[in-house]
Amino acid sequence: MNKNIIIALILIVAGILVFINASKDVSTYANFEQATNGDRVKIVGQLAKDKPMTYDPQNNPNEFAFFMKDDKGVEKKVVLHQPKPQDFEMSEQIVVTGELEGDVFNASEILMKCPSKYKDEEIAVKEQEGKI
16 A cells, blocks of 8 residues: 555544544533433533532542522532632633533533623723713
8 A cells, every 4th residue: 555545544534533522522501401411511600609619629629519500590519520710709600511410510611700800990981971
């Protein structure tokens, strides 16, 4: 077999493997009611600040548990399998990616929308312009 044909076949197989691996990581947005056991989904919600958060970095630094309300108001316990993010309590909105197992959502990824540092400046400008 020609050396160029072998290299081309290897590149084609590698491309197919990369495509298959990338397609497995695609997850859809859902809420807790839509999430079924075993399906990988993204859930948008807010931190339930009235419920306890559990993080023990000495014994288990890669497990952080908290409660979250989705956009429908359903509240579930979320276990993030990563260290607790910095300024987590200040987040306005949370997006967790993972699977629902019973009443616990096991998250492997988290994205947080934190308050804008320009929000106070925006309010002050509007007050000066007489818009508030």
